[in-house]
Amino acid sequence: MKHELKFTVNGHPYELHIRPKTLLVQVLRDHLGLTGTKRGCSCSSCAACTVLLNGMAVKSCSVLALQAEGAEVLTVEGLARGPELNPLQQAFLDHGAFQCGFCTPGMLMAATALLRETPKPNKDQIREGIDANICRCTGYNSIIRAVTAVANGEYQEAAK
Amino acid sequence: MMKDFEYLAPKTLGDALALLEQHGDDCKVIAGGQSLLILMRQGLVAPAYLIDIKGVPGLATITFDPKEGLKIGALVTHRAIEKSPEIRQRYGVLSEMERRLASIQTRNWGTIGGNLCHADPAGDPAPVLMALGATVTMASTQGPRTVPLEDFVLDYFETAMQHNELLTEIRVPAPAPRTGTVYSKFTVIESELGTVGVAVSITLSPTDRTCGDVRIVLGGAGPRPLRAKQAEDALRGKRITDDLLKDAAERAAAEAQPISDINASADYRREVLKVQVRRMAAEAVSRAERN
Numbered sequence: 436m437k438h439e440l441k442f443t444v445n446g447h448p449y450e451l452h453i454r455p456k457t458l459l460v461q462v463l464r465d466h467l468g469l470t471g472t473k474r475g476c477s478c479s480s481c482a483a484c485t486v487l488l489n490g491m492a493v494k495s496c497s498v499l500a501l502q503a504e505g506a507e508v509l510t511v512e513g514l515a516r517g518p519e520l521n522p523l524q525q526a527f528l529d530h531g532a533f534q535c536g537f538c539t540p541g542m543l544m545a546a547t548a549l550l551r552e553t554p555k556p557n558k559d560q561i562r563e564g565i566d567a568n569i570c571r572c573t574g575y576n577s578i579i580r581a582v583t584a585v586a587n588g589e590y591q592e593a594a595k
Numbered sequence: 596m597m598k599d600f601e602y603l604a605p606k607t608l609g610d611a612l613a614l615l616e617q618h619g620d621d622c623k624v625i626a627g628g629q630s631l632l633i634l635m636r637q638g639l640v641a642p643a644y645l646i647d648i649k650g651v652p653g654l655a656t657i658t659f660d661p662k663e664g665l666k667i668g669a670l671v672t673h674r675a676i677e678k679s680p681e682i683r684q685r686y687g688v689l690s691e692m693e694r695r696l697a698s699i700q701t702r703n704w705g706t707i708g709g710n711l712c713h714a715d716p717a718g719d720p721a722p723v724l725m726a727l728g729a730t731v732t733m734a735s736t737q738g739p740r741t742v743p744l745e746d747f748v749l750d751y752f753e754t755a756m757q758h759n760e761l762l763t764e765i766r767v768p769a770p771a772p773r774t775g776t777v778y779s780k781f782t783v784i785e786s787e788l789g790t791v792g793v794a795v796s797i798t799l800s801p802t803d804r805t806c807g808d809v810r811i812v813l814g815g816a817g818p819r820p821l822r823a824k825q826a827e828d829a830l831r832g833k834r835i836t837d838d839l840l841k842d843a844a845e846r847a848a849a850e851a852q853p854i855s856d857i858n859a860s861a862d863y864r865r866e867v868l869k870v871q872v873r874r875m876a877a878e879a880v881s882r883a884e885r886n
Contacts, residue, residue, distance in 0.1 A: 455601070
C-alpha cells in the first residue's frame, strides 16, 4: 500500500504517494527528478548521496523516505541562486575541487553542513567534515583548499 | 532488492508496544535504520511489517543526575551523544567513542538504541557502555524490565529482547571518584567498523595505585562484546605496575574468541587485543589518577 509523504525539498513543498520501501535518494532522483544527488554505492559507504535533512547531513540512500515526513530537505540543486553559484560551489570550481564530479554534490552538502556548524573550521575539522565522502579523482587536497577558502572569507558571503 | 512491507508509524510508545504485541515475529522495528536498511537492501531481513518508532515522543532525551547517573533515551542519535556537553564533561569516553563511530551522516540519523539492538559484535557503543556498567530498560505491554547491558547482548546480532519488547532507555551509573574509562577502536580505515575494540574502566583506591573496580571489555573479539574476566581478576586488588598490565593483557588476549574474516585473521586480532588492552589499561589508570 502506498503512503503519503509531505515534505519540503529546496523550499518547495511536495506531496507524494510512495511505496514504504522507497529510499530518500529514490524519491529525490526518480520521483522529483532531482538527479544532482548521486546514488553511488547504495550501501552507506560512499556518501555521494549526502543531502541535508532538517539541516543535518545524512546519506539519502540510508534513510527511508517516509522518515522525511514533514522535514525540510536541501539538495545540491538548492545551493545555487538561479544561475549564480553559491560561494562553496564557486570555490570548488576555482580550486578544481573535482574531476569526474560524481562525488561533488555529496561533498558540497557535507561541507555545507560543516560550515553551518563550524563557520571557521581548521584543516582537521574540514577533513573530519568530509571524512565519509569518497572521492577517487582529486586526492581531496583541492576540496580541502576550496572549503578553506570559503572558511577564510575569500568568497563574499558564508556558504548558505 | 528490498522487499515491500507494511509501514506502521505509531505516535506513542503505547501504540508501538501494541503493534509489537500484535505482529510479533512478522515485524521489525526501525529507528534511524542505519544498520537495518543495509540488511533489508541485501534481502537478509525482510519483515512483513516495519514499525517506525523514530517519531515516538519521549525517547530522545539525555539527562544526568548525580545520584541516578546518566539516562539516554533509546532514540538519542549518536551525534547528540557526541555533542552533549553533559556527556562530554562526565563521560568523556562516550563522546570520544561516538566521534569515531561510522560517519557524521550516519551519526546524525542513527540512534544509540538501534545500534545496541542491532548487536553487531564489532559495534563501538556496547563495549564502552558495558565498561561503564550500563543497564538497559525494555518496555512491553506487560511492563518494563531492566537488565545489565552485559546480559542484553547475547550473540551475533542477537539480544535478550523478546519480540514484544522495545528498548527504551540506557542508564549509566554516576562515575565513581578516581575512575578512568577509555576506549580504542583499531581500524585500518577511519570510520569503518573496528577490527577490534577495547574498553577499560579502572577505579583506583583513594590513596594509591591499587586497582579497585575494573572492567575490560573486548569488541570484535567474539560473538558479542566480551568481558575479559581473567584479565580483570589479575588486576583487581593489586598495585598497578607495568608487568601487571602486561600480564592482564596476555590473559585478555587468551580469553578472546576472535574469528578470521576479510579484515583480519584471528591470530592478528589476538595480537592487537594484547597490545590494546595493555595500552588502554595504562591510559585508564592515568585518567583515574587525574579524576
